[in-house]
Amino acid sequence: MIQVKSLYKSFEGKDVLAGINATFDNGKTNLIIGQSGSGKTVLMKCIVGLLTPEKGEILYDGRNFLSMNKKEKKTLRREMGMIFQSAALFDSLTVLENVMFPLDMFSNDTYRDRVKRARFCLDRVNLIEAQSKYPGEISGGMQKRVAIARAIALNPQYLFCDEPNSGLDPKTSLVIDELIHDITTEYNMTTIINTHDMNSVMGIGDSILYIYKGHKEWEGTKNDVFTATNERLNNFIFASDLLRKVRNVEERELKKTKQV
Amino acid sequence: MHLYRQKRLLLQEIVKTMMIRPITTVGKYIMLMGRTFARPERMRMFFKQYLNEMVQLGVNSIGIVLLISFFIGAVITIQIKLNIESPWMPRFVVGYTTREIMLLEFSSSIMCLILAGKVGSNIASEIGTMRVTQQIDALEIMGVNSAGYLILPKIVALMTMIPFLVIFSIFSGIIGAFCTCWFGGVLNAEDLEYGLQYSFQEWFVWCSFIKSVFFAFIISSVSAYFGYTVEGGSIAVGKASTDSVVMSSVLILFSDLVLTQLLMG
Structure with missing residues (x-):
């Protein structure tokens, strides 16, 4: 609350x-x-x-x-997790790397576990097929879904x-x-x-x-x-x-x- | 009364522009550097960024450094040959002067001025775009020190790569000078070679490296400051990019004066 x-x-x-x-x-x-x-x-x-x-x-x-x-x-x-008006995804990272970013920064899990968690989050927003694309290559709606996946990555x-x-x-x-x-x-x-x-x-x-x-x-x-x-x-x-x-x-x- | 008020407002504006704004900018810059040089949250992320920046800022600049240095080396040789041609002047002086110009000023200071345009505008526009598209806010919300994550790898990477760019520049300039002998017949290649080796002082190479490392810090940190403090949209990003190049160039020229006096005076 x-x-x-x-x-x-x-x-x-x-x-x-x-x-x-x-x-x-x-x-x-x-x-x-x-x-x-x-x-x-x-x-x-x-x-x-x-x-x-x-x-x-x-x-x-x-x-x-x-x-x-x-x-x-x-x-x-x-x-905290935040979804911005412009999605605010990192342009230089792929969709999967964007979702993995908070995990890379703060999680002590192994690389395999971090990838697994990121894929789980992407799957939750139905975007697993776009994991290797860059933010500029996906639609606005998809970008927002990636932002949601990134926001929930650290629970x-x-x-x-x-x-x-x-x-x-x-x-x-x-x-x-x-x-x-x-x-x-x-x-x-x-x-x-x-x-x-x-x-x-x-x-x-x-x-x-x-x-x-x-x-x-x-x-x-x-x-x-x-x-x-x-x-x-x-x-x-x-x-x-x-x-x-x-x-x-x-x-x-x-x-x-x-x-x- | 009205005139008095107008004068007072004008005076206030002048004080604000000439005194307060520069002091505020320097203060903000120092505070940003304080945040930038904090310990990285994750060393593995820092090294990943550091390697990326070495490629983006350093390796990707090799081409332009080689190209410009080659032609400048060639032109300096031709100009000196034409301007100091005299029966009283030994022929090797052309090579000696070319080496001194390339080593002491061109490959460190002038090359860094050129890099301020290429690398500086790149840094300012990249970070500025991240600011206006809320990517920096996203980092802050996650609890990431955005200044440390974005700026520190750029500063360290450019400071690491710049001595290599200076070496490339010196060698490319010398090759350019030799090309004027081999293909242009401007000078005898042996005379040029003798001049290039004549009275060589290793300390001058170190001076060039030391100066370039200082300039690398100026280019990366000043450009990052202008990008990081962008407010507004695409026009503000463009202005930040221009301002960063202008300010970096001015600071490079000023510090070149001070460093040259300190190192060689």
């Missing part, structure tokens, strides 16, 4: 995060949603330690990340995904979402996903945190979204006609169920 308490972060005097409080449970896919510039990427970067907040606490199962020394942070980072307890569906077609996005969801429940990880893909919200949003101008505006699950009365959330999620129609149908269904 990851807890964020009263987190503040500003850039050149402008508050980007203004006292955010949130709890991200394990075994669930926790989504952070919000408009562009609302502070969700900054929040994730603060949680993983790429940015240092001015005030607040970040607790990884009770361990305060911000008060840790360098060595403790390094140890904790080995329990992390915490998985962070920064807009994992960006630049992907809807069908591939669903595959990625399902993969992340399955892995989260399978390994009982604490997964935090930064997204503004509404399909992800409706599909895998076990817990959703809506951020508006650096503060927590709404919190709930994917089922709560349809009955939410928060105007800003509704304006954000149901921005398109299609989604507004979906909500109306859902509301009618809910009313019928209640009447029955």
